[in-house]
Amino acid sequence: MKPLLIAAALLLVPAVAQAQVAAATVPNSFDRPAARTQQPVPAPSAAAPGPAAAPAPAMSTTPANARSEEVLREIIAGGQAGALPYATMTDDLAAKVREQEAAVLPILQGFGAIQALDFVGSQEGADLFAVTFATAATQWIIGFDDAGKVDALLFRPAE
Template identity: 50%
Template structure:
């Protein structure tokens, strides 16, 4: 969003400079800073649905975290696309997960977009994880982020 705003401002400034160099046209350029510009709101995240977790989710999530913490991620239960993504990011993700420390608690929060959402409390971090399975029964979606602060 900030990048788009900066790009928009850069375009506006370059247009103003071009008009200023052409003479009288510069006087017709409206003062954009005095106008209110409507900025579209970011789409809201889909709601979290409170249902039962997929029976495979928690064990698969714990196994992935344990493998990452040990520096040995088992890719046999991951989709090909996810293997590619994890392999590309392993040098950043593995040390990060290792820095979280031991898993203290894994709590199912709900479902979002067909994936299960978990809160995972580590010794040194609080995180949120999403895990989802593809039609072949392999993990096709796996995301994590710091737990939101309220």
């Protein structure tokens, strides 16, 4: 698992105040690039060009982990029942999520029943799912370590 994916982040829906929990700062490579604005492009200088930025890795159409949907459903169901399944998580992630449990559980419970859970893509070892609940549309990112434990978890409102 890429070191930058070691994160536990839970983002509240905009109607409830914006809040976030993170184990580390993680760039969100699942988002589409921001729309370009029409700004003049500076003329190239005579000096040697600097290093080019590496392109973002392409998103795969197959899950990085065959268990990701099953485990994600288990995490959501556990949260809605009031008992997150910490045994599925790494110790570090479980500790980060426990710190936010009192705030996260009511949010998950308020979403209502899952209406749809769809795999969107996989990038750098993590899988992205679109999860539509009775009262909210969300995006979830889940990643696993080499031992098969969840070491990256994020949910946020869908765009």
